[in-house]
Amino acid sequence: MATISDILSAEHFDILKVIEALEKETAKLAESRKINHDFFQKALDFIKNYADGFHHAKEEEILFREFCKNEAQMHCNPIEQMLAEHDLGRKYVKQLAAGLADNRADEIMAGARGYADLLKEHIFKEDNILYPMAEEGLSAEIKAEILNQFSQLAETKYNPEFIGRYAELIKELAANQ
Numbered sequence: 001m002a003t004i005s006d007i008l009s010a011e012h013f014d015i016l017k018v019i020e021a022l023e024k025e026t027a028k029l030a031e032s033r034k035i036n037h038d039f040f041q042k043a044l045d046f047i048k049n050y051a052d053g054f055h056h057a058k059e060e061e062i063l064f065r066e067f068c069k070n071e072a073q074m075h076c077n078p079i080e081q082m083l084a085e086h087d088l089g090r091k092y093v094k095q096l097a098a099g100l101a102d103n104r105a106d107e108i109m110a111g112a113r114g115y116a117d118l119l120k121e122h123i124f125k126e127d128n129i130l131y132p133m134a135e136e137g138l139s140a141e142i143k144a145e146i147l148n149q150f151s152q153l154a155e156t157k158y159n160p161e162f163i164g165r166y167a168e169l170i171k172e173l174a175a176n177q
């Protein structure tokens with residue numbers, strides 16, 4: 001059976017594919033100064049609805065919450081840092097969206113680069129430090145409860161239709177040349 005880290009790290013894998021595409025398109029923009037509105041709009045859709053709306057919400061509302069409830073076993077410091085990084089990511093996304101709305105290439109590049117650099121580091125920390133800590137430190141009951149909440153989400157808001165739609169978008173963005 002898939003563990004909490006299997007599930008969340010698989011989502012990271014998809015997020016990193018889009019970040020790679022975002023970095024490529026940003027490098028192209030730096031050279032050509034031509035804004036590919038279609039690409040950036042779709043990347044924003046993915047970042048807002050999948051990376052943040054879906055993945056970060058699962059972390060914040062389920063995993064981090066359970067992690068912090070068990071403060072006796074584990075201190076909460078890594079969670080505060082992770083939350084601060086999610087918030088900083090949202091600021092970069094706003095900058096990217098504002099730049100796109102006003103046709104300002106420099107704003108788009110600053111937002112996209114800030115987001116990409118931050119998220120790559122953030123994902124590395126979660127995959128290598130936070131998730132292993134959760135797998136080791138949380139009791140079997142709590143881990144089962146977290147997995148149960150993940151499955152409930154998969155039956156409602158983040159159903160196979162949602163996942164399928166974003167799987168297509170990931171493919172499309174990754175194929176952008």
Ligand SMILES: [Fe+2]
Nearest residue numbers: 056059082126
């Ligand atoms: Fe996170």
Ligand SMILES: [Fe+2]
Nearest residue numbers: 055059123126
């Ligand atoms: Fe994450």
